[in-house]
Amino acid sequence: MTAPTARRVEPSVEVPISVTVNGEAVEAVVPARQLLADFLREELRLTGTHVGCEQGICGACTINLDGEPVRSCIMLAAQVDGSAITTVEGLSSEGLSPLQQAFKDNHGLQCGFCTPGFLMTLSTVDPDEYPGEEGIREAISGNLCRCTGYGGILQAVRTAWNRPQDA
Amino acid sequence: MKPPPFAYCRPHSLDEALEFLAEHGDEARPLAGGQSLVPMLNHRLARPEVLVDIGAVGELQRMERDESGWLIGAMVTQRRVERDGTEGCQLLRLAMPFIGHRQIRARGTVGGSIAHADPAAELPAVALTLDATMVAASLDGEREIPASTFFAGPYMNSLEDGEILSHVIFPMAPPSTRCSFREFARRKGDFAVAGVAAAVGFDDGSVTAARLTAFAVGSNPVRLAAAEAAVAGRRLDEAALTETAEAAAAEIEPWEDIHGSPQYRRQLVAALLRRALQEVAP
Numbered sequence: 001m002t003a004p005t006a007r008r009v010e011p012s013v014e015v016p017i018s019v020t021v022n023g024e025a026v027e028a029v030v031p032a033r034q035l036l037a038d039f040l041r042e043e044l045r046l047t048g049t050h051v052g053c054e055q056g057i058c059g060a061c062t063i064n065l066d067g068e069p070v071r072s073c074i075m076l077a078a079q080v081d082g083s084a085i086t087t088v089e090g091l092s093s094e095g096l097s098p099l100q101q102a103f104k105d106n107h108g109l110q111c112g113f114c115t116p117g118f119l120m121t122l123s124t125v126d127p128d129e130y131p132g133e134e135g136i137r138e139a140i141s142g143n144l145c146r147c148t149g150y151g152g153i154l155q156a157v158r159t160a161w162n163r164p165q166d167a
Numbered sequence: 168m169k170p171p172p173f174a175y176c177r178p179h180s181l182d183e184a185l186e187f188l189a190e191h192g193d194e195a196r197p198l199a200g201g202q203s204l205v206p207m208l209n210h211r212l213a214r215p216e217v218l219v220d221i222g223a224v225g226e227l228q229r230m231e232r233d234e235s236g237w238l239i240g241a242m243v244t245q246r247r248v249e250r251d252g253t254e255g256c257q258l259l260r261l262a263m264p265f266i267g268h269r270q271i272r273a274r275g276t277v278g279g280s281i282a283h284a285d286p287a288a289e290l291p292a293v294a295l296t297l298d299a300t301m302v303a304a305s306l307d308g309e310r311e312i313p314a315s316t317f318f319a320g321p322y323m324n325s326l327e328d329g330e331i332l333s334h335v336i337f338p339m340a341p342p343s344t345r346c347s348f349r350e351f352a353r354r355k356g357d358f359a360v361a362g363v364a365a366a367v368g369f370d371d372g373s374v375t376a377a378r379l380t381a382f383a384v385g386s387n388p389v390r391l392a393a394a395e396a397a398v399a400g401r402r403l404d405e406a407a408l409t410e411t412a413e414a415a416a417a418e419i420e421p422w423e424d425i426h427g428s429p430q431y432r433r434q435l436v437a438a439l440l441r442r443a444l445q446e447v448a449p
């Protein structure tokens with residue numbers, strides 16, 4: 001983490017970063033002001049990460065950063081130097097992951113705009129930390145959906161997490 | 168909804184971070200978890216020339232316990248406190264789940280929330296209730312600031328230019344202390360419309376010392392001195408609950424905003440405090 005020998009680097013409007021994205025090493029020089037969501041979408045063309053509100057509220061831009069779900073719209077690309085990121089594109093190398101399949105089977109999406117955010121939150125957290133039906137609601141409380149009314153999403157999570165279906 | 172231009176640096180030691188802040192004066196700003204600052208940049212409510220990212224400063228990541236209390240480095244994330252807990256300092260952990268959402272707590276820091284001094288934030292209320300000490304670092308050394316004087320108005324703290332909040336010391340409560348944290352918000356994860364924190368010591372069923380705080384009712388969290396006096400020495404029977412809640416409602420001077428009128432907030436504080444005291448009653 002802290003490299004005691006690290007040389008002092010003056011403030012700059014261009015920042016070199018190295019980051020692992022979906023298992024691949026990426027080296028880039030990013031504008032200091034560039035949001036991580038924009039770096040993923042516009043530089044890496046990983047447009048599965050959606051941008052809804054750009055103020056941390058809707059959750060559409062959620063990614064896995066070093067094992068934690070985070071909002072990529074309120075982080076700078078410059079801040080992820082040395083980190084590992086998974087986006088929705090990295091959830092499965094072939095076909096759909098079980099979580100994605102559960103969303104498909106249970107009508108967990110309509111327009112699909114919010115879906116990458118839900119998938120990234122749910123695939124990153126530990127289900128054991130969110131027991132019961134109340135736990136599922138807590139786990140998805142940081143993601144908003146304007147279409148489904150959440151019923152299909154709850155059903156998809158119950159399926160993916162092997163929880164009772166009739167809750 | 169994009170940040171204005173700025174220069175960015177990511178120092179690896181506290182001294183280096185302090186040097187950058189000193190060199191760039193009030194044009195520079197520390198960047199912690201960014202969960203308040205980056206939205207402010209996106210909205211162009213903040214336009215710093217230089218952002219000093221303190222995320223790689225090892226000295227600010229400490230989380231240590233000794234017999235006197237918990238030392239929490241400014242860059243310790245809210246998620247880390249939620250996950251690892253703070254044994255012997257129950258109130259701190261109780262407050263965590265109320266801060267935004269899991270995704271916010273994953274990045275948001277203890278120091279960032281306290282420095283930001285949002286009137287409706289949970290951590291400043293916890294700091295005030297527990298008489299925490301904020302330790303500010305500058306090139307001249309360290310300075311201790313008690314929670315009672317740290318918060319200086321809505322979104323204002325009493326740090327000087329060139330100072331970084333280095334860590335916060337949350338004193339260990341006596342073992343008989345029981346704590347409760349309660350707030351009301353329209354939706355899970357929203358900022359509170361009003362909230363209370365309580366740390367109450369007991370001896371043989373009677374209150375020895377009560378530390379009671381209300382937040383989201385004014386510029387900064389406030390200690391409920393009249394309510395603390397009303398409950399001191401008493402058993403938490405029906406009369407004590409009612410009189411303490413009434414004292415709290417009477418002593419606060421809540422503000423009015425789109426989320427609630429002063430009268431509504433008085434009633435909320437009374438109801439929340441009553442429930443908090445019921446919860447801690449032995």
Ligand SMILES: Cc1cc2nc3c(=O)[nH]c(=O)nc-3n(C[C@H](O)[C@H](O)[C@H](O)COP(=O)(O)OP(=O)(O)OC[C@H]3O[C@@H](n4cnc5c(N)ncnc54)[C@H](O)[C@@H]3O)c2cc1C
Pocket residue numbers: 055056057074196197198199200201202203204205206221241242265266267268271274275276277278279280282283285287288289290326330331332333356357358359
């Ligand atoms: C959707 C959403 C919901 C939220 N809900 C809540 C909530 O319910 N309750 C709540 O309390 N908060 C909430 N927050 C805010 C969150 O808790 C922030 O993490 C916190 O307020 C700021 O911490 P940070 O580490 O992100 O700081 P930053 O955003 O990086 O910094 C905030 C301010 O503090 C200054 N600063 C940061 N660290 C230091 C330091 N060590 N020394 C000196 N100055 C410093 C910065 O310069 C900046 O001015 C929410 C945020 C979002 C986006």
Ligand code: FES
Pocket residue numbers: 050051052053054055056057058059060061062071072073074
């Ligand atoms: S776009 Fe990031 S939270 Fe809405």
Ligand code: FES
Pocket residue numbers: 108109110111112113114115144145146147148
């Ligand atoms: S499916 Fe349309 S917003 Fe959720």
